[in-house]
Amino acid sequence: MADLSALTETVGRRKFLKVLGGAGPAAAVAACSPVPTETIIPLVVPPDDAIPGVATWYASVCGECPSGCGTRVRTREGRAVKIEGNPAHPGSQGALCIRGQAALQGLYNPDRFPGPQRRRTTNAAAGQSIFESVSWEEAERELADRIRALVESGNADRIAVVTPLLSGTLDALVDRWAAAVGGARRLRYEAFAYEPMRAAHRLVFDRASVPCHDFGRADLIVSFGADFMETWLSTVSQSRAFADARRPGNGRTVRAVHFEPRLSLTASSADEWIRIEPGSEGAVAAAMVRTIVEEGRVQATSISAEDLVRIRALVADWTPEAAAARSGVPASRIVQLARAFSDPGAGPGRTLAAGGGVAVSGPNGTAAQVAVALLNYVAGNVGSTVRFAPDSPWDNASTCADLLELADAMRDGAIELLILHQVNPAHTLPGAADFAGALDAVPFVAATSSHPDETTARADLILPAHTPLESWGDHRPAAGQYGLMQPAMRPVHDTRHFGDILLRTGQAALAAAAEAGIETPTATPPLPEGEFYEVLRNEWRAIKDALDPPAEPADEPEPQEDTEPQDPAAVRRAAAAARRAAAAARQAAEAEFEAFWADVVRQGGRWSPFEPESMNVGPRLGEIDLAALAGTGNGQRALTLMTYPSLHFLDGRGANRPWLQEIPDPLLKTAWGNGAEMTPETAAAIGAEDGQLVTLESDHGSVDATVVLNPHLHPGVVAIPIGQGHTDFGRYATGRGVNPLVLLDPAPEAASGGPRWAGTRIDATPRALHRPVARLQQTFDQQGRGIAQAVSRAALEAGDVHPEEEHFSLYPEHEHPTHRWGMAIDLNACNGCNACVAACYAENNVPVLGADKMVRGRTMSWLRIERFVEPQPAQDGGAQVDSRFLPMLCQHCDHAPCESVCPVYATYHSEEGLNAQIYNRCVGTRYCSNNCPYKVRRFNWWDPEFPEPMNLQLNPDVTVRSAGVMEKCTFCVQRIQDGKDRARDDDRPVQDGDVTPACAQTCPAQAIVFGDMNDPQSRVSQLSAADRGYHALGVLNTRPAVTYLKKVLP
């Protein structure tokens, strides 16, 4: 040591090298020392239901959006490691979307509130304050005191509670709480609350509701901007139904036409995308209604002649020619579509029109939705493919106008206590509405959100609630459908259930008020006693009685009504016997309920199909005015802004999940940011190029965004996804991209109270700055290589499919004596939704690199969605785009180019057909990656980072790779081993379906099928042998184990 310190004084190059020469071998010798001894810590008391190293599954409900898909959470040693769909759930049938997969990163997010916090002013003059930790007792006391003060002063109406759209017990409890404290305001805020659709259904059917849409039943689907595979309503079940209906060979021909100014993911899967003038969708729908009515093709059976006359009068002005002039869609096309939509040969109720997305949320959104509702009505679809469910929770959702009214009340000082639960209106309301400023005007804001965001940043007290994965709860999307949410693990942090926070503070405040002699409202039911869990169970007692009526009690002895006086002893005996019988009956009922409870907890709920309500046009038809469809001039500014919900982030709530940031958007392949999408022509017109910053300015705000060129957009439209541009949402979301909502006109649409996502006029001015967004695919051109192939429906039916050429090989064939694992991927079903990619990240501990590395083109994904756009001759009605998605993963080639170049035998071909990568042999030459034609091998240039407690999510069944090691898709070999292990336990051979990789498991469209190619009966064998089968880059004769099935073109 002394030598070293002496050396540092005059260290030169030679001396430095000498020291280094000595230190290297010394380090090597040190590395040869024995592995340090580990301790092995047993449990003090082992849990009954867990075996170390064996997964325990819990059925629950996904809490990432109001759809509430059923889930199964895999836990290991008491921590949730993976979420899958619940196969028992009727809609999702075991699938889960990308946002559901990423719920784990909400649970383990390193930026979560670790416990209650209170704002303390540090410098009142400068307005500076910090959050400091407090105990739950203190935090709840403070909130209870605030409530009590308002209750005592008779000002309970100055309390407001804002939650997301909830359903079931928790929703009812919040209402009960609001009533019990004396009439607090209650709002259910969703950024995407389908206000125009609800308003339109109120006008047409006198029922302000969001119906269920059956995409599996319709033979022709016409979507007016409804992104039903991305964010619109229940995307997983809709994707599944759509894909099932369109599987070649099922005897059906289901066509889909999509109107939207932008080619969305959903539009990419339609047979026809019609690029339409923004805001003119309703005009086309109205013209279709008019054509159907005028041509006498009305299919609705229950329609009265009188109503028909009224409908005819409503749409009289919207001739196909008028709609064509407004929308740019040829009149002949509109007429043709209208005729197909109400084909008397097919009968009523065989088509479906879906209006939605932001395209139908402009200034005339309600009028457009009215036209869509009428279209479904005259085609006889209401009650068939459009089914109104009794008790839909959407009926109760607050509108954007309600929130703006609350903000006004806050500014006016009419709100003294605001409780916000898992909502972020400071980010998701139009910026010009200044909800953040309104928050500052409220004397006391309490937030029960689990994550810090723009809204909690302005709160006075944080009482962090559990995330859904730590909570009890239930979900009731419609009558007869009950999902039960159970916690998959103990809370990661010092958090409490939102229901318990409400109950405890409410009970304490009311008790204190009662003690002080203040009369609390008695008309309402009082707050329930006890904890939320008990409230939930009591609620489910009622549900049980509705679902499984209790067994009829055995013949009870009729009460004797003898007039004669009885022996008192006999009366006592009879009374005691009756008490005993009653106690026994109670006990039996309790046992019956416990059995029912255990069953629903295990199943994750009970679902029965509901009977759709019958709907007819209502009395409000006269209030409808479709003149708004004509549009309102363009004003001074040059461009139209279209903000749209993000597939990954929804309204922005997913932006702090690193998987959702890291996985590239399937359409533009952008990651860790967003930009202003515009066509190359628009960009040229304003003098900007890809990657350049432009200042976007509306009458309401301005923002600097990066230009992202997107040719598949209506000229003159600038499209920006909602969900990015956070200023205070944790390390992963803050400072990424832009929030386009600052540009929006804050005034809601008058007819519905909904936000106007589209239609704001803006100007764009280029700046002399470039800030490129990470883009993981530089071209969508296949360069004629036929990677993603397609076949026309006519050719497929004629058997003209051009089967793949057989290539001769010099090498001996591999032998696969037991299994040969293979995969078939149906490009016709794949809609590019990225769910498989997120599932792969979760299952295989794939590291997240972050924005800086992705901008340089790095990624670690084992599975990616490639997108290719084929040049297509333009058809009338706009540009027809043939956009194909191709999930690309290791092809597990039999003649793998990677295997022969590995100098250390780290990659080799297993006898089960897997292209194996043995991490502990790999020395990181990267020859394999260089030799892989599919570019699916990933090299760890850096050690992976999993900031605590994100590391708790890591799948213990998969090695976490370190720097210097190559990795790639393993076909989820850990699941293969598990499947074989289970088969051996049962002493039977492995069967088809025993092994499902994470990607295939979660696919909402069931596009990926995995199995044993040695078994000729397996689904994968049958699919791979199908006419449409081909291999990617088959000309290289790599003999992949992955067979793609060609997309079917109309």
Added chain:
Amino acid sequence: MIRGCAARRWIHVALTLMGFTLAIAMAVVWRDVAAQEPATPAPAATTPSDAAAPGEQPIAFSHSRHVQQAGIDCQFCHAYARRGPVAGIPSVERCVGCHRSILTERPEIVKVLDYWDQEMPIPWLRVHDLPDYVRFSHKAHVRSGIDCAACHGDVARMDIAVQVESLSMGWCVDCHSSRDASRDCLVCHY
């Protein structure tokens, strides 16, 4: 002069260390090569002189007393061996289940009861440790009828458990070869 001396000393140190490293590396490589060569199986490291104990255990637990004298089966305490990948170290509750009433005065048992009273786990030192990149399933081996002693040695006769087998990859592969079990890398490494 002084500088020259220092430089020479460094060269000596460096050369010596390099020599050491080379020798050790060659030994390791030779051992690996020997272990992986099926024709010349490496001598199984079963001699007691190879036995390795990790250090002093928190409680001087005697396997032989429990197995030989009390006749307790391995899986009574290592209860997960036939059900999961890890055999499991008995929970404190399992120890106390018997020792609440048996030999409660013995100093080592008093230690166990202390852990129980304090609701603390016993920090055992791991004797048999495989590298983190190896996936070993007790269940699969128990199912195939492999005796515990085949890998763990005759623990039944040991007081303090020690490792007697090398648990090296060559040692695993030898056994797999002789029993015609899979020798695919992916069986253990993924």
